Every structure is written in C-alpha cells, then in structure tokens.
Amino acid sequence: MSGQRILFVQTQAENAGAQEVSRLLGEHLTNRGHTVRHLFFYKKSEDFSAPPDTIIVRQTRPSMWRFFSFLGELYNAIRDFKPDCVFCFQHFGNVIGAPIARLAGCPVIVANQVTAPSLINPVVALLDKGLGMAGIYDRVTVNSNFLLDTYGRYPHRYVSRLDLIPQGFETKDWAMDKASAREELGLPNGVPLLGVSARLNPAKQIDKVLAILARQPEWHFAIAGQGPDFTRLQIEAAKLEITNRVHFLGEFAPSQIGEFLACLDVFTFPSAAESFGLAAIEAAQAGVPVVANDLPVLQEVLQANGKPCALFVDVMDPEAFASAIATVLNNPKVAQTLRDRSGDLKERYSLKAMVDAYEALATGKDPAADKHQVMAVS
The missing domain is CATH 3.40.50.2000 (Glycogen Phosphorylase B;)
Structure with missing residues (x-):
C-alpha cells in the first residue's frame, strides 16, 4: 500500500x-x-x-x-x-x-x-x-x-x-528510583506523596484532594499540569493553609511524565467526568497505585482480566476518599495487588x-x- x-x-x-x-x-x-x-x-x-x-x-x-x-x-x-x-x-x-x-x-x-x-x-x-x-x-x-x-x-x-x-498508550516507566526522582523535581523525600497529572480545570475536581490534605498533615500533593483552574487551586491551598505541602510543577512533556510518576506513592484521579482516563492508566501501568472517582467509565477502563486495577471511591465523600488513599499508603499488600494487576493494561490497550x-x-x-x-x- x-x-x-x-x-x-x-x-x-x-x-x-x-x-x-x-x-x-x-x-x-x-x-x-x-x-x-x-x-x-x-x-x-x-x-x-x-x-x-x-x-x-x-x-x-x-x-x-x-x-x-x-x-x-x-x-x-x-x-x-x-x-x-x-x-x-x-x-x-x-x-x-x-x-x-x-x-x-x-x-x-x-x-x-x-x-x-x-x-x-x-x-x-x-x-x-x-x-x-x-x-x-x-x-x-x-x-x-x-x-x-x-x-x-x-x-x-x-x-x-x-x-x-x-x-x-506509550509506557511511562522511568529508569530512576523514587528518591532520586523527587530530588530531581525538588519534591520532599520521606513523606507520603500523592499526585495527579491533568489539565487544570474545575471538572478535574483537584480541590477534592486539597480538602483531604488539610486533614492529613503528613501528606504532600504534587500537581503536574496547567489550565484555567490554576489560580483558584492556589487560592484554595492558601485558604486551607497547606501551600507548603502542595507542589505545582507545571506542564510536563509526554516524554518526561514518567519522571513525575516515579515520585509518587499514590496517583489520585478525582475527575467528575472522563471518556477514557489516559493519565490514570499511564500511572497504573507505571506501577503507581491509583485511587479514582467511582465513575462507570473509569471502572471499565481501569481493569484487566476482569479485575480492578485501582481503588474506586466517591470523591464527594471526603472521609471515604481519604480512607482509600490511606489504605494504599498503609497496606503494602493492597498496593502490590494493584501494581500486579495493572501490568496487564499494556496488553489491553x-x-x-x-x-x-x-x-x-x-x-x-x-x-x-x-x-x-x-x-x-x-
């Protein structure tokens, strides 16, 4: 042809x-x-x-x-x-x-x-x-x-x-350990680090993570992306007095997003609506446990061989959202199960x-x- x-x-x-x-x-x-x-x-x-x-x-x-x-x-x-x-x-x-x-x-x-x-x-x-x-x-x-x-x-x-x-999708694996990746991006070591990569707009509901961060003084949150919601999120972080634990990193080139993912303990995905959720799939396949909003489309795409590759939760319930994140952070068996299942996403997609x-x-x-x-x- x-x-x-x-x-x-x-x-x-x-x-x-x-x-x-x-x-x-x-x-x-x-x-x-x-x-x-x-x-x-x-x-x-x-x-x-x-x-x-x-x-x-x-x-x-x-x-x-x-x-x-x-x-x-x-x-x-x-x-x-x-x-x-x-x-x-x-x-x-x-x-x-x-x-x-x-x-x-x-x-x-x-x-x-x-x-x-x-x-x-x-x-x-x-x-x-x-x-x-x-x-x-x-x-x-x-x-x-x-x-x-x-x-x-x-x-x-x-x-x-x-x-x-x-x-x-293209795998986002990164040949660097977590501590080195954090040092490279100026992120703190020795702390639980949540993260998200997204276009910053209200539909992504990133403020739901900020709200639970205010109740969890040990947690930090790294945000990769830019968009019209940037200023509002900064103001919200200041209101909640968590600016020292929220890290706005700006936009990453596709070839560099793996370095960001290598820093994380949990990838949060609180979006109100998605058609596919590529960012969450990339994170899961890279070995980062995902906690996602309980949307039917995310339940569809974030599963392999009939088993979920993420924890799903109603992010409008801050206590449930925080509990799901804490489960991943504090229960290595749960985190490893999600990693093992997510390895099959590359074949599915x-x-x-x-x-x-x-x-x-x-x-x-x-x-x-x-x-x-x-x-x-x-």
Whole structure:
C-alpha cells in the first residue's frame, strides 16, 4: 500500500490527552511510510511539545470578529497539504475541522469523540449530530464502551459510522528510583506523596484532594499540569493553609511524565467526568497505585482480566476518599495487588492495535471485521 497523506486536526496546542494520542498515531504512521501533519487551530500552552511537521493556524484563540478570516486560513492550510484523510479530534475540531476539510476536497474524514454529548455545549452537540447524519464524517471513533453506548442512542445514520477503538498508550516507566526522582523535581523525600497529572480545570475536581490534605498533615500533593483552574487551586491551598505541602510543577512533556510518576506513592484521579482516563492508566501501568472517582467509565477502563486495577471511591465523600488513599499508603499488600494487576493494561490497550485501526480508517476501510469494535490485542 502506498503511503497516505494524513492530517490530524485539533483545537488547541497543549500537552494533554488528545494531543498525546495524535502524537503517538502520527509518529507510528510516519514510521509506516505515511506523510503526516498535525494542525492546531491555536496555541494554548507555551510549553507545548509540538510533534514534527506541526501547523498552528493562530498563535492565540481566534476572536469572534476574526473567526471568518481564521476559517479562511484553516481552509488554505488543509487545501495546501492535500490530505487523503483528516482525523479530527475534540468536539470543536470535529464541528469546525470536518466541514472545512470537506470543502477543501478531503475524501476521507474521521471524527473522534472523547466527550459525552451531555457535557458538550448543546448547540455544538446538535451540530455534531447533524454533521454525522449528513455524512460529513465518514467514520466516528470512540475509545470506550461508555461512549459507544452513549452515542449509540443517536439516529442510525450517525450510529452506523461508529467505531470503538480502545486507546493505546506509550509506557511511562522511568529508569530512576523514587528518591532520586523527587530530588530531581525538588519534591520532599520521606513523606507520603500523592499526585495527579491533568489539565487544570474545575471538572478535574483537584480541590477534592486539597480538602483531604488539610486533614492529613503528613501528606504532600504534587500537581503536574496547567489550565484555567490554576489560580483558584492556589487560592484554595492558601485558604486551607497547606501551600507548603502542595507542589505545582507545571506542564510536563509526554516524554518526561514518567519522571513525575516515579515520585509518587499514590496517583489520585478525582475527575467528575472522563471518556477514557489516559493519565490514570499511564500511572497504573507505571506501577503507581491509583485511587479514582467511582465513575462507570473509569471502572471499565481501569481493569484487566476482569479485575480492578485501582481503588474506586466517591470523591464527594471526603472521609471515604481519604480512607482509600490511606489504605494504599498503609497496606503494602493492597498496593502490590494493584501494581500486579495493572501490568496487564499494556496488553489491553495495545498501541499497535490502535495504530492498525487508524491506518485502516485512513484508507477508507472498516477497521475491524466486527463493525463498531476494534479489540486491542498486542
């Protein structure tokens, strides 16, 4: 098969989950002989680790007054590359990128859904449904059964385009012991250290960890990430008088997140809503015990061979949340059981299987013999 010209279209350039997926896909599809470009509408983070051959249409978010000129620039960028296939990521990447790519003459357009419709602006969700039903999207990928069931309630003309492709990931193991990793990042040794890596926004509910930290004077908390909730979290830590035990480390490049994970005793994941929870899966596979919010989608993805790879708890109950964390910290047998189970996540979420499926989509083929399902098998 001759190489395809493949374009990944996303809303914002930052080091986050969707960007990590497209980076991995782009890298591996390039290694298979395809010509890959990444296009972002605008730059969100100055620390963004741009993949090779990246196009950023605007350096800042387009204003309403300049939106139509932005669309023109987007059209020109897509047309000039002449892609055989466009993969759109995130809901604005879908509803803006797909129609512009169709106008630019792209023959194969694949949307990617990572958010339940109930969590998307209703107008955007309605537009997305219409684009799928009208055939602007050739295929629509989802990464969990939770989202497959959710979008499976749409009309048949949309549902017939759905493909479940479990999200593959790159292992984040780090060749450094815990004490050395903490010293490298300026984190204290000899203390219980909780951590999270996430885009800092209210939906991640990182303040739930701050609240229990105020009741546990020995615990420290390291936060890897940036986002609009940063200032509020700093203010909340100051109110709780725990600023000396909360460590804001900023954004990490994907290649460096393993060093952060190597520092931790427990990875906390209190998010109110997720479509997959890549950060928690990466932490678990790296050997860090995970305590996660009791969401159906997290129970689905954080299990291997039918057994949970994390402790699940209602994070709205601070006593229960603190108790689950304490169990991991104080019971080595529980922590080791979670580590042992999590070793199988790499097989369940095979990077090769994900790349195979997207490569099939890029050529306009159904990625699996069983429609709507791609099994992640090494």
